[in-house]
Amino acid sequence: MAHLLGGESLHLSFPTKTVFGSVTVGVNEGDRVGIVGRNGDGKSSLLAMLSGRLEPSGGRVTVRNGTRVGVLDQGDTLDPTKTVADSIVGSTPEHEWAGDPKVRDVIAGLVTDLPWDGLVGELSGGQRRRVALAALLVGDDDLLFLDEPTNHLDVEAITWLAGHLRTRRSASAGGLLVVTHDRWFLDEVCTATWEVHDGIVEPFEGGYAAYILQRVERDRMSAATEAKRQNLMRKELAWLRRGAPARTSKPKFRIEAANELIANEPPVRNSVELAQMATSRLGKDVVDLIDVSVSYGDKQVLKDITWLIGPGERTGILGMNGAGKSTLLSLVTGDLQPSSGRVKRGKTVKVATLTQQLAELEDIADNRVSDVIARYRTSYVAGGKEMTPGQLLERLGFTAVQLATPVKDLSGGQRRRLQLLLILLDEPNVLILDEPSNDLDTDMLAAMEDLLDSWPGTLLVVSHDRYLLERVTDQQYAILDGGLQHVPGGVDQYLQIMAGRTSTSRPSTPTSSQGGGQSAPSSAEARAAKKELGAVERKLTKLTDQIAAVHASMATHDSSDFTGLGELNEKLRAFQSEVTELEMRWMELAEQAG
Structure with a gap:
């Protein structure tokens, strides 16, 4: 492979901190490198040094002659006085850029919904991010350097970006370095992973899943002080290997080694036990939305939604930006009343929301972390173990020194973790997470997910982080055209639905009534399809519980009873096969029902 870029003996230090001692790295043609590590350990600094945006304190960076370098910064560097068109294609004549398939693909994938002649300064932060990406990718x-490229992007845009970067060049051409906390994106795009920690850069083969396997192997051989860390990573590996969506058919690490490492690792959640605990805390009634609609002036955002939220449900909400996800959650919390329909709440329901704004920390900004948590309960049960708030903070990555730090001096990720802890200590039984992955690195996301695994309540999550959504929830719903639709196939099914809508929205040739074309289903057929759809959804819910029960049995079963384990495994296979068939039938019925 031809060499593109190298960093030799790179040293970086500031008056109060040495970030890198002596780091040597290289990028060859075909390399797609994901950079991971804790916040503050130097990921963005490394990217900035290699891309020429930051001068190292020592060492040198060399780039092969003629190599064209493109950089996407975290910050917004667009000129607000320019139009979207000028920002993306500049002065290139329309007949030239419109005739370039790559440019058309980028525009269609990222900015087709934006006003082409509109000013950048009038766009939202997420829209400006898409314009900046488009300007780079055309x-x-x-060699591309991307610093948090998925920030402010929705699931569809992230999926498009991953596909574009995979197919932009042949597998042996060009290079990519990306800093991101989006673990699904890392797995989809990257062929190598660099972990930045303790002033060094440690290379691993493969994407995020392969990195986790190698890290578990490394930690297993390390000192006992790594015990907590390796246990958490083993749990992460178990989830990735056993059933992470879109990974079972194309494992990206050595299956035998992974199976050996997780042989005695139970499922990430005991769904049956959590459901029982949630019912005892909540009763059977949580929040029911019955035929609710919401309008703002003449604009109807939600229409005729019926959603019965049960105790212990862990649900992810999908939808485009502006589809009404926040409006839906406001109905659940009671912050918004529907324009029509009604909302019914159980008597014991106590809702808490992990918001994006961190507003609840403003009143305690001058207080030390230790003083803040001292006002709450003295103990908390997590994973069957009683823990002090201090132990919980340690579990979420806080050090003893940070306990004496004023809240206002914490980093964004630390404030986010403190916000979650204070909410859990307040003991809600319905928890809403609104983009919870903001400001968190991959290690802290895993720690947060680990903590949520043992939380016994109803969990509702809105996130563009596909990995997190699939990891902490057991089912997903999508807001489509103001309605709420269950998507048993999860994010993949949602993306298929959206892709189908995009294709059918294009002009098509009318079908002759005598040409044998497929006619639209009659109203009677649509009603029958809706009725069967409900039955299929109930069966899928029942099967999900049965699969969880089998997992729980396998986790506690005598490992020497091979016959019994074999029977459980066969039962699990049968359930999963039935789920696959029902999901296919569900998609057929969804089309017939309209």
């Missing part, structure tokens, strides 16, 4: 750079 170029013909050999």
Whole structure:
């Protein structure tokens, strides 16, 4: 492989901290490198040094002659006085850029919904991010540096970006370095992973799943002080290997080694036990939305939604930006009343929301972390173990020194983790997470997910982080055209639905009534399909519980009883096969029902 870029003996230090001692790295043609590590350990600094945006304190960076370099910063560097068109294609004549398939693909994938002649300064932060990405990707750079490219992007845009980066060049051409906490994106795009920690850069083969396997192997051989860390990573590996969506058919690490490492690792959640605990805390009634609609002036955002939320449900909400996800959650919390229909709440329901704004920390900004948590309960049960708030803070990555730090001096990720802890200590039984992955690195996301695994309540999650959504929830719903639709196939099914809508929205040739074309289902057929759809959804819910019960049995079963384990495994296979068939039938019925 031809060499593109190298960093030799890179040293970086500031008056109060040495970030890198002596780091040597290289990028060859075909390399797709994901950079991971804790916040503050130097991921963005490394990217900035290699891309020429930051001068190292020592060492040097070399780039092969003629190599074209493109950079996407975290910050917004667009000129607000320019139009969207000028920002993306500049002065290139329309007949030239419109005739370039790559440019058309980028525009269609990222900015087709934006006003082409509108000013950048009038766009939202997420829209400006898409314009900046589009402006970079229409170029013909050999080496791309992307710093948190998925920030402010929705699931569809992230999926498009991953596909574009995979197919932009042949597998042996060009190079990519990306800093991101989006673990699904890392797995989809990257062929190598660099972990930044303790002033060094440690390379691993493969994407996120392969990195986790190698890290578990490394930690297993390390000192006993790594015990807590390796246990958490083993749990992460178990989830990735056993059933992470879109990974079972194309494992990206050595299956034998992974199976050996997780042989005695139970499922990440005991769904049956959590459901029982949630019912005892909540009763059978949580929040029911019955035929609710919401309008703002002449604009109807939600229409005729019926959603019965049960105790212990862990539900992810999907939808485009502006589809009404926040409006839906406001109905659940009681912050918003429906324009029509009604909302019914159980008597014992106590809702808490992990918001994006961190507003609840403003009143305690001058207080030390230790003083803040001292006002709450003295103990908390997590995973069957009683823990002090201090132990919980340690579990979420806080050090003893940080306990004496004023809240206002914490980093964004630390404030996010403190916000979650204070909410859990307040003991809600319905928890809403609104983009919870903001400001958190991959290790802290895993720690947060681990803590949520033992939380016995109803969990509702809105997130563009596909990995987190699939990891902490057991089912997903999508807001489509103001309605709420269950998507048993999860994010993949949602993306298929959206892709189908995009294709059918294009002009098509009318079908002759005598041409044998497929006619639209009659109203009677649609009613029958809806009725069967409900039955299929109930069966899927029942099967999900049965699969969880089998997992729980396998986790506690005598490992020497091979016959019994074999029977459980066969039962599990049969349940999963039935789920696959029902999901296919569900998609057929969804089309017939309209």
